[in-house]
Amino acid sequence: MVGVALRARDGRLEVLLPGGRLPEAQVGPREPLAAALARALDVAALAHVEQLETRLLRDGRLATAYLGLARADAKLGGDWRSELALPPDHAELVAAAQARLRAKLSYTNVGFALAPATFTISELRDVYVAALGHDVSATNLQRVLVRRGVLERVEGLRAPGRSGGRPAALFRFASNQLEVTDEFAALRPPQR
Amino acid sequence: MVGVALRARDGRLEVLLPGGRLPEAQVGPREPLAAALARALDVAALAHVEQLETRLLRDGRLATAYLGLARADAKLGGDWRSELALPPDHAELVAAAQARLRAKLSYTNVGFALAPATFTISELRDVYVAALGHDVSATNLQRVLVRRGVLERVEGLRAPGRSGGRPAALFRFASNQLEVTDEFAALRPPQR
DNA sequence: CGGGGTTTTAGACTCTGGGACGAAAACCGT
DNA sequence: ACGGTTTTCGTCCCAGAGTCTAAAACCCCG
Numbered sequence A, B: 001m002v003g004v005a006l007r008a009r010d011g012r013l014e015v016l017l018p019g020g021r022l023p024e025a026q027v028g029p030r031e032p033l034a035a036a037l038a039r040a041l042d043v044a045a046l047a048h049v050e051q052l053e054t055r056l057l058r059d060g061r062l063a064t065a066y067l068g069l070a071r072a073d074a075k076l077g078g079d080w081r082s083e084l085a086l087p088p089d090h091a092e093l094v095a096a097a098q099a100r101l102r103a104k105l106s107y108t109n110v111g112f113a114l115a116p117a118t119f120t121i122s123e124l125r126d127v128y129v130a131a132l133g134h135d136v137s138a139t140n141l142q143r144v145l146v147r148r149g150v151l152e153r154v155e156g157l158r159a160p161g162r163s164g165g166r167p168a169a170l171f172r173f174a175s176n177q178l179e180v181t182d183e184f185a186a187l188r189p190p191q192r
Numbered sequence C: 001c002g003g004g005g006t007t008t009t010a011g012a013c014t015c016t017g018g019g020a021c022g023a024a025a026a027c028c029g030t
Numbered sequence D: 001a002c003g004g005t006t007t008t009c010g011t012c013c014c015a016g017a018g019t020c021t022a023a024a025a026c027c028c029c030g
Helices: A033-040 A088-107 A121-132 A138-147 B033-040 B088-107 B121-132 B138-147
Strands: A002-009 A012-016 A048-056 A062-070 A151-158 A168-173 B002-009 B012-016 B048-056 B062-070 B151-158 B168-173
Touching: A002 A033, A002 A088, A002 A121, A012 A088, A012 A121, A033 A062, A033 B048, A048 A088, A048 B033, A048 B048, A062 A088, A088 A121, A121 A138, A121 A168, A138 A151, B002 B033, B002 B088, B002 B121, B012 B088, B012 B121, B033 B062, B048 B088, B062 B088, B088 B121, B121 B138, B121 B168, B138 B151
Parallel strands: A002 A062, B002 B062
Antiparallel strands: A002 A012, A048 A062, A151 A168, B002 B012, B048 B062, B151 B168
C-alpha cells in the first residue's frame, strides 16, 4: 500500500510527501484495502482516491499504489518537497499517477478534486495548466466543460484585482464524484 | 491473482473458463507477479495481458485481477461456458475486464490482440462488433484505423466465398504491442 | 455469356467537437 | 476621461468520424 497524493497549486503539480517520502501502510489479512488506505493517506482531506497498480517493489514487498487528489484549498498536514529524491520505485509510481491524472482530465470530471468548491474560469484554467503541463485556453475550457455538463454557473461574481479587469463569473463542478464522459470515444454505436 | 481471458469469436466475446471457473494462482513472497500470472493463465497463448485491479474478495483473499486477450485463431486448452454461473466477485471482474477492453478499443490498438495476424476489414469488423456489442461500419473502421497508422495493407487478396462478392484486401496491425493513440483527448496542447 | 445478387471498396457529404482569433464588456488606476 | 487589464462572447475554421451512394469485382444460374 503506497499512496501518491497530488495537488495543483502555484502553477505546479505538487506531490505531498509527509516526512519527505510517499506514505505507506501494511495491509493486514482480510483487511479491506480502504482501511489500510486510510492509515496511509489522510483520506478525509482528499477529494478523490483511486487505485493505480499493484507491483513488486525492489525491496521485495508487494505494494498496491493509490492516487489521491487534494483540492488547492485543502488543509493538509505534512510538507512536500521535490520528488527527485525518491527511490526509483516510488518515482515511477509518481510518474504513473501524474500520467493517469493528465489523461483523466480530458475525459472525466476529475477536475473537481483539484479545484476549490467555487472558482472562476481563469482559476480553473490555472489548475489545468498546472496539472497538464501545457497551456490551456480559458475560452475553450469553459465551452468544453459546460457543454459536457461538468461545470455549472453559480450566483455571484468575483471582484477584479488591483490591476483591474472585468469581474469574473463563478462556477462549480456539477458533481463531486468521478464521472466519465460517455461516448468520448471513437467507434461509437450507430446513431439510429 | 485472478485472470480474465477474453476472446472474440462467432460474434460473441467469450470468457475462457478452464474447468468452468476463472483461473487463479497463489502469489508467493517476493515472487514477481508475472510468474504467478504464468501459472494461472497460459500467457504464451495470449496476445496481450494487462493488470486490472486489486481487491479483497468475499472469501477474504486479496486478489490482483488481470485481463488477457486471445486471438480468434489461438489454440487454447480448456473449455468456455457461459459466465453466468460465476461467483459474484468473479462476475464483477469479468464485467470490469469487458469494460476495459471496450474502452481501449477506441483509443488504442488492442484490436491486434483479438484479430488474427492477417484479416479483411469485414473480419475485423466482426471482431469489433463482438467486443463492443454494437454495430460498426466497416468503411469507418478502416478509415479510422488506417488514418491512425494502426492498420497496414498487406500483399494479396482474399477470394470471395460461395455467395460471390468482390475479393477483399488483406490488412494487419502495424504493431503487436499496446499503443495509445496520443492526442485522442480533449484539452490538447496548443498547436503553435 | 449475360444478368441478377453479393460483398467490398472508394468517394462525397455532413455533423460535431474543439482550437484560434478578435471584438466587446466591465473593471482598475492615474 | 483615458489607457491598460481581465473576462466574456461570438465567429471562423479544421479535423475526425458517421452516413450514404455508387462503382468495382466477384459468384451462380439460366
